Amino acid sequence: MSRTFELFLHETKQLIERELPEFIRTINTESRLKEAMLYSIEAGGKRVRPVLLMAVLDAYKFPIKDGLEVACALEMIHTYSLIHDDLPAMDDDDLRRGKPTNHKVFGEATAILAGDALLTHSFYLLSQITHVSAETKLHLISLFSEAAGAKGMVGGQLADMLAEGKLLGVNELASIHNRKTGELLAFAVEAGAVIAGTTPEDQRKLRAFGKEIGLLFQIKDDILDLEGSVEAIGKPVGSDVHNDKSTYPGILGLDGAKAMLASHYDQALQSLNELGLRNTLLEDMATYIVNRDR
């Protein structure tokens, strides 16, 4: 990892982890609800969506703070989706990032409501973005709601559920993942481009790069689920296999999955080439996702 990228990761994480809880602490609501929201918001994680967004801003020489509200909205919606996914009626997970899941600590009802509140508040935050025009804010809200809703993440979650126990082809699996996690990652990249005011053509290309990143992320996750340690990944090793879920190594074998990872990594770099954004933090980000051990 380059020294610059390491510093950038550190700075971004620090900014998010300082500002994100503040957006929740200032809401006038029940302390129990706030506590449940903050519990999952502060559970850590890689903050990949904010990092992606801010890497785009940096590549276009914008200050990363210009992406603060969108970055925090992304973390809120990502966190709500994890809380709801972990519920007994869904994936029924007891552990998340090495800590008890939200409903294990606060009970199911509060966990459902904490998720609903985070989801709703992410839109409040988007309505309050500084530094951009009203039209740009609305454009971001429109893209964000599509990436997070029935067309994107929520629909992908249902598709994932319906696919459980079924034998999927690699394209079907990629299509489900694309909606479940790819759309929101692609939005993170696209939002950076929108805030930086790049051309529609560059926005389209960056969106495509964001989709590659989503794919890289998921393939690597599946590989880590087989090869990682419980300490590093914060959940039992092999839990996907246990949950009867299709995975890239399950379909292609471990070597096949690694080859697919390498090939999409090349495609991601190719996209950056076309954008004239090689040797930026975006390249470091793709490399980081492929090489991470957690």
Add this chain to the structure above:
Amino acid sequence: MSRTFELFLHETKQLIERELPEFIRTINTESRLKEAMLYSIEAGGKRVRPVLLMAVLDAYKFPIKDGLEVACALEMIHTYSLIHDDLPAMDDDDLRRGKPTNHKVFGEATAILAGDALLTHSFYLLSQITHVSAETKLHLISLFSEAAGAKGMVGGQLADMLAEGKLLGVNELASIHNRKTGELLAFAVEAGAVIAGTTPEDQRKLRAFGKEIGLLFQIKDDILDLEGSVEAIGKPVGSDVHNDKSTYPGILGLDGAKAMLASHYDQALQSLNELGLRNTLLEDMATYIVNRDR
């Protein structure tokens, strides 16, 4: 009920019931998710929030169609809240408007996701409002997210849950209801005022009227829960008492609750007086809420 008001109710309901499902049918997503969303969206109901919004538009001589997107967003968010409230981990209800609840038909996981999708899509809809400026849209999104989120409805739902089995005073009960249902009803009224471009002073007064409407609505609901028939209200009579929930008749007695209803009805009319909006559909609406038998 005046002939004009009856026609208005009919016209508004018809518009909503024709257009609302279309906003969902056109989403590109899993048919099962769409089916679950449409099941609850098409379960009927009084469409009180759209009616309130459109009554304000009519009072200011605006076409009711100018409120279509906000009205449908209101119905989506209201419907999501019912789906989540009915879940086994929450109120655990099997019946809603005389029909099996969403999770009884589609299972818990799909019901959770259908709620999430409706909530998310309501914001998409608000980003697409026609007839108003970008600034006005953002203002509506900001008000809407506050009314629906931790500060408003979701927080009220948690407060309601925490209060179960406790002996509440009438002010505590009113404060919980104000957040659980009042904020969104007040938003419906305020949104009408914002779209009609009224003065901030009138917006403030209309918001106060909306809060009175919310209170009237809840007191009347509690009275109907005791006096109504299962055919009319679509759920078992006395289910609040059975669920160990505080109600206005429970605290004040049936006569006391009716007196409170009458007094807040007077206050609602007083607000309309100050606005110069007596003898509009808004007065009919208040009267309708107080006199309804379901």
